[in-house]
Amino acid sequence: MAGVEAIHVPVGWITPAGCTGLAMTNKEESTEATGLPGIRRWRTVYWIVFGIFVLWVGLLTWLTRSYS
Amino acid sequence: MNLLDYLVLVGVMVGIAAYGMWRTRVQSDLHSYLKGEGNTHWLTIGLSVMATQASAITFISTPGQGYESGIGFVQNYFGAPLALIIIAAVFLPIYRRLKVYTAYEYLGRRFDAKTRLLGAGLFLIQRGLGAGITIYAPAIVLSTVMGWRLDATIICSGLLVVAYTVSGGSAAVNLTQKYQIGVIFIGMLAALVVLLVKLPAGLDFTDALAVAGGYHKLVAVDFSLDPDRRYTIWTGVLGGMFLALSYFGTDQSQVQRYLSGTSLRESRLGLMFNAVFKIPMQLFILLLGALVFVFYQFERPPVFFNQSAWHYAAAHGAGDDLRRLEADFNTAHAAKQAHVRGWLAARHAGDLGAAETERTAALAANARTEAARVATKAVLRAADAKTVTNDSDYVFITFILSYLPHGLIGLLVAVIFAATFSSKAGELNALGSTTVVDFYRHVIRTDATDRHYVVASRIFTALWGFVAIGFALFANLAENLIQATNIIGSIFYGVVLGLFLVAFFLKRIGGTAVFWAAVVSQALVFLLYFTLSISYLWYNLIGCALCMVISAIIQVFLPRITPIAADKGPAVSN
Numbered sequence: 014m015a016g017v018e019a020i021h022v023p024v025g026w027i028t029p030a031g032c033t034g035l036a037m038t039n040k041e042e043s044t045e046a047t048g049l050p051g052i053r054r055w056r057t058v059y060w061i062v063f064g065i066f067v068l069w070v071g072l073l074t075w076l077t078r079s080y081s
Numbered sequence: 082m083n084l085l086d087y088l089v090l091v092g093v094m095v096g097i098a099a100y101g102m103w104r105t106r107v108q109s110d111l112h113s114y115l116k117g118e119g120n121t122h123w124l125t126i127g128l129s130v131m132a133t134q135a136s137a138i139t140f141i142s143t144p145g146q147g148y149e150s151g152i153g154f155v156q157n158y159f160g161a162p163l164a165l166i167i168i169a170a171v172f173l174p175i176y177r178r179l180k181v182y183t184a185y186e187y188l189g190r191r192f193d194a195k196t197r198l199l200g201a202g203l204f205l206i207q208r209g210l211g212a213g214i215t216i217y218a219p220a221i222v223l224s225t226v227m228g229w230r231l232d233a234t235i236i237c238s239g240l241l242v243v244a245y246t247v248s249g250g251s252a253a254v255n256l257t258q259k260y261q262i263g264v265i266f267i268g269m270l271a272a273l274v275v276l277l278v279k280l281p282a283g284l285d286f287t288d289a290l291a292v293a294g295g296y297h298k299l300v301a302v303d304f305s306l307d308p309d310r311r312y313t314i315w316t317g318v319l320g321g322m323f324l325a326l327s328y329f330g331t332d333q334s335q336v337q338r339y340l341s342g343t344s345l346r347e348s349r350l351g352l353m354f355n356a357v358f359k360i361p362m363q364l365f366i367l368l369l370g371a372l373v374f375v376f377y378q379f380e381r382p383p384v385f386f387n388q389s390a391w392h393y394a395a396a397h398g399a400g401d402d403l404r405r406l407e408a409d410f411n412t413a414h415a416a417k418q419a420h421v422r423g424w425l426a427a428r429h430a431g432d433l434g435a436a437e438t439e440r441t442a443a444l445a446a447n448a449r450t451e452a453a454r455v456a457t458k459a460v461l462r463a464a465d466a467k468t469v470t471n472d473s474d475y476v477f478i479t480f481i482l483s484y485l486p487h488g489l490i491g492l493l494v495a496v497i498f499a500a501t502f503s504s505k506a507g508e509l510n511a512l513g514s515t516t517v518v519d520f521y522r523h524v525i526r527t528d529a530t531d532r533h534y535v536v537a538s539r540i541f542t543a544l545w546g547f548v549a550i551g552f553a554l555f556a557n558l559a560e561n562l563i564q565a566t567n568i569i570g571s572i573f574y575g576v577v578l579g580l581f582l583v584a585f586f587l588k589r590i591g592g593t594a595v596f597w598a599a600v601v602s603q604a605l606v607f608l609l610y611f612t613l614s615i616s617y618l619w620y621n622l623i624g625c626a627l628c629m630v631i632s633a634i635i636q637v638f639l640p641r642i643t644p645i646a647a648d649k650g651p652a653v654s655n
Contacts, residue, residue, distance in 0.1 A: 059170060
């Protein structure tokens with residue numbers, strides 16, 4: 014659904030003082046296509062990015078140990 | 082700099098600004114002025130987010146940090162990928178769903194008007210202060226080494242960025258940032274190539290790393306639990322994550338960048354681009370500084386990199402002392418150079434014992450050069466009490482001006498200005514938007530036309546530009562520019578993040594509780610900052626935790642809150 018985004022209008026759009034209640038995510042947002050080859054879910058994208066972060070920390074730890 | 086350098090510099094900077102103004106000359110409604118046409122591709126968003134954060138300070142101060150203290154500062158960015166994942170998964174869908182112009186609009190919808198104004202006000206204070214530093218930082222360094230007038234440098238660069246930001250709004254900012262970051266990448270890569278080419282013959286990249294490591298410049302990860310250490314993996318992951326959550330998730334200068342995406346997907350991918358490339362980019366810049374340090378093992382550096390300050394003191398009665406110290410420095414450096422060459426020769430020969438002996442001797446000689454530098458700084462301070470004795474911000478620019486060929490010098494100075502413009506434009510755009518959307522339209526003129534708000538946005542953006550220029554003209558130089566920016570941010574960001582985390586995750590806490598919790602927390606953070614000596618990164622975590630805990634405690638004494646199932650409203654497509 015490129016270029017078209019589903020949105021939700023909150024009940025109680027102008028929230029009275031002291032009232033709460035905007036949900037964090039909805040089903041549509043969590044299932045939105047990533048558009049990346051072979052990766053359907055955003056959760057997978059996040060795990061890959063996290064893995065790259067761990068790799069960088071590992072590489073830098075190796076650099077520290079090797080050259081200090 | 083010669084004529085070719087000036088042609089490159091002026092051509093690049095004015096060319097990008099003029100192109101940005103021309104491409105975005107028609108901005109008729111508030112939506113397109115504040116968010117662009119809503120058709121921004123993920124790569125543009127990613128580069129724009131990166132360009133907004135990477136100010137000139139990044140390219141002046143960070144190599145200096147690499148030179149002076151090694152690459153350990155990279156740990157400061159360890160929290161960024163984690164924060165960006167959280168923002169993409171949690172913050173971003175809500176912002177986009179509610180179609181907010183500013184992050185603080187969300188606080189108004191979730192809590193109440195006073196909490197929205199508090200969040201927006203804290204942003205305006207800290208970003209307004211930071212905006213002055215962003216424009217002052219490159220101006221002071223460039224004017225010092227180039228001999229330009231400081232006030233003229235600040236005013237000329239400030240007015241150019243104000244012109245295209247006021248003219249084209251968010252679209253102009255995004256567009257120009259894309260080209261500016263391109264100039265930055267090309268310039269920094271060119272500097273690396275020149276640096277590697279100019280290393281002594283026979284010295285390969287692994288030798289350079291060995292020399293840098295031998296001087297403890299490659300301690301990238303520090304697992305120490307000592308709270309007094311400014312950069313460890315713990316301050317980076319925890320403090321850095323809270324700093325990045327605040328900055329990327331609640332600072333309007335960033336939120337505005339990724340809200341301009343065509344869809345949620347484009348915005349998310351833009352953030353993931355930064356999550357992947359933020360650490361390597363900072364590592365690259367720090368490593369460049371460490372390699373400049375290696376380069377200066379074989380070439381004699383000035384005893385004090387801010388040569389203007391040195392010459393000023395020499396001409397005002399400190400000449401004899403400074404020249405004596407310079408002779409001591411040169412003698413120690415020559416000895417150090419001989420030992421480094423001996424160290425590498427022994428390393429190549431496989432004689433590890435001799436290599437270690439030479440390395441120890443090189444470290445001892447290095448200690449003598451440092452002693453001469455410390456004594457020089459004392460003389461400079463005695464000659465002029467206002468002299469800033471931390472010269473690390475002058476290391477990289479001195480290398481550029483001394484060793485790069487003409488044309489490339491102009492390009493590297495353009496890199497510094499491009500970084501200034503890109504971050505400055507993002508800040509001004511956000512300051513103008515927040516002032517109009519959260520204060521002017523929300524409190525002062527609630528019923529004007531769209532056209533009126535576009536004009537108001539332009540006026541407020543220009544006013545913030547003039548405030549930043551004025552602040553820069555009268556600012557005092559901080560010890561280290563990049564740290565000064567981060568310290569200001571860390572003092573305010575924690576509490577602002579606390580407001581947002583309560584909004585997202587603590588559904589039974591209302592506006593009154595969180596408002597007073599934020600006020601008390603900010604006061605406590607100020608108090609702690611002036612009484613404790615812990616790493617400033619911890620204030621992000623402390624401010625956030627205080628705000629969340631105190632708001633929960635206050636809420637106990639207030640009437641119970643009934644959550645509204647906001648996401649059960651009708652779904653519509655745009």
